[in-house]
Amino acid sequence: MATILEARDVCQYFGGLKAVEKVNMKIEEGDIFGVIGPNGAGKTTFFNICSGIFKPTAGEIIFRGEPITGLLTEKIARKGMARTFQNIQLFKYMTVLENVKIGFHIRTRTTMLSALLRSKRYSEDEKFATEKAAEILERVGLSEFRDTLASNLPYGIQRKVEIARALALDPKILLLDEPAAGMNPSETQELSDFVKKLNAGGLTIVVIEHDMKFVMNTCNRILVLNFGQKICEGTPDVVRDDRNVNEAYFGKGLVVGEGYNNA
């Protein structure tokens, strides 16, 4: 399998704060790659660098064999990277369907002129976006909320809408920032199954999550950050037994592996 996303010595400093410090990472095509770490470890910042929201202080991001460091977010999205946000960034006063339709922006090409003339391109694009959006909603199990305003939905459903919207890009890689936050255990399980299903369909997924059970059950590789630095990378089993990881999460002196049962 080829490497799809790679970070080389990526650093992000905010003034004196080293939010991300010399992180190296390689994600293979077909991975479900977990990024974990305590609060403030730099996970979201790392995602923001990968998706072009921040230009890193140093280092390089390589996506599908091509350096994308410092490229505009919208350009990176076009290259096949989709993401969700930790603090849900839906288009609040638009319906669920409209939210997903905007996800089809890069796969449609209607210009102001073709919209004005209601040209063939316009009708094809509208049909394509509306049908495909409905299809995605069906797949994610959101059809019943199609015409509901995004802001009127409960938290867990909003997270799903955000994933549905990201899927509309037909991305090569999907970055999920704490998708299970605010979900109950059964919803989290459902999410895990869904992520695996997407992955089985050929989508590479990177997921930041605090829910250890979710991470351990869903991901095949895990990167652990602490104070901006990589402290461990490997399979769930390796990470689970790593001394540094346990220290980062539970402090020194705890028996290795014990803490996860309470996490």
Place this chain on the structure above:
Amino acid sequence: MTSKPVNFFKSIPLWVKVLGGVALAALLIALPIVYPKSYVMGVMCRIFMYMILAGSLNVINGYSGQFNIGHAGFYCIGAYTEAILATKLGLSFWIALPLGGVMAALIGLLVATPTLKLRGTYLAIVTLGFSEIIRLVALNWEGLTGGPIGIKGIPAPVFFGFKVTRSIHYYYIFLALAALFFFVTYRVINSRVGRAWMSIREDELAARSLGVETRFYKATNFMYGAFWAGIAGAAFAPYFKFIASDMFSLDEGFNILSMVIIGGQGTLLGPMVGSVIVNFLTEFLRPISQYRLVVYALLIIAMMWLRPQGLVGASNSILAAKKIGGKTGRGKRGALAPAGGK
């Protein structure tokens, strides 16, 4: 969780809309024939013109969420462009009219470009300054604009050999332009382009993460709004026959803005309604015209409190908030619990 229709207008059956539209069109077309009083015609001309001005400002402020305070500046550019081309070069109104729009759009691009990367507040300040600068240029560039005297004797449009002079004739010109604006804007808004504009208003970062080229769409949105303000100005110049820089002051910008806010931002119909209401108020308040702006201000404050979405808006106000699933209208902060359990 009920699926509630977002837009009240979408829930009206099509035949009612079509019938209503035809009836309204018939009424508007017939009005000058049954009631050709020139005072009424004059008021109607203003209403139609402000529909274009407020409507185009709404495309910027209401649909893409940018904040333009200096819309009067583009109105001014359109008016002067038409007046100069018609008086100095003898250009026909029908050519000068679109050129007024194009000129306003180009200058709009110039104004918007430096602020595309910045937050909305910067654009607001820039547009405010721009509007004043344009007015001052019009006031001081005597060779071109006539300076404080303005431009007089702007020639009347000629329509197939027929000279358009009376307000009853202009009524149809303004009606046609307003209808065209409404039609074109409706189509653009209900398309991929309109959705891209709205996604910027709702959440710029999310829009970018979906591949929306926000700088391009903000710029074209701004140009689109400026274009129509220019058209309104270019139609106004021959109608009034005389223009001067003080007609395009910041007050005029606020006047347009108040129509948008009162009618409802982010809806096509809102600014139309706002234009009707504010223009009627202007007529009724003529005896106390110096307090006119005070009345608008009070009205706007009341609107912010009672219906922040404007008269026609469909989103939630503090009064409507309780009806929707028992939640407060604006974001459910409480649900945004600290992420994860550690």
